[in-house]
Amino acid sequence: EDQVTQSPEALRLQEGESSSLNCSYTVSGLRGLFWYRQDPGKGPEFLFTLYSAGEEKEKERLKATLTKKESFLHITAPKPEDSATYLCAVLGSYNTDKLIFGTGTRLQVFP
């Protein structure tokens, strides 16, 4: 069964304090791994898609990496506006277009 586990559940950082969020996954034939940002009461906002081990993508202070078992979302010198819940999801070969989501990491960045 396809599964996604995210850690930590919550993370509190001081502004400028870099850290990483983890997404461990089990899937039959990975078609893609996705990172989303979700602000309270809003829909998920797409950040990155990763397709194969070794792939990396960057956007401003965020960098996503992928191995065969997990993905990391690195946040460099975060700002208070980076505070949100970060969701990881996978798409497997045998579940057609069904995204399997983790429960997310709630990030709070304090000035």
Next chain:
Amino acid sequence: SAVISQKPSRDICQRGTSLTIQCQVDSQVTMMFWYRQQPGQSLTLIATANQGSEATYESGFVIDKFPISRPNLTFSTLTVSNMSPEDSSIYLCSVPTESTDTQYFGPGTRLTVL
């Protein structure tokens, strides 16, 4: 990326009533997805809505409770029927891109059932 809108953005309903949520996309898409996000939890797929055919429901979700319409390639509705407080959630629609597997989400409908 597609621009997706949902109506209503939020609603408070009495138990036993039904609510229909609309999802509008600014481009034609073959598939649209409906998700539920219960308080403090992550997203769970309810069903896939294809134009011109019956929706495909995930395990644990049934058509009588969550009927879906897909009248054209830019629009879909999800009805939450005979609501109970356990149906209080955010309901989200999403669409995939044509060239990648990435799904884009609408802003969501926050439903509270009293």
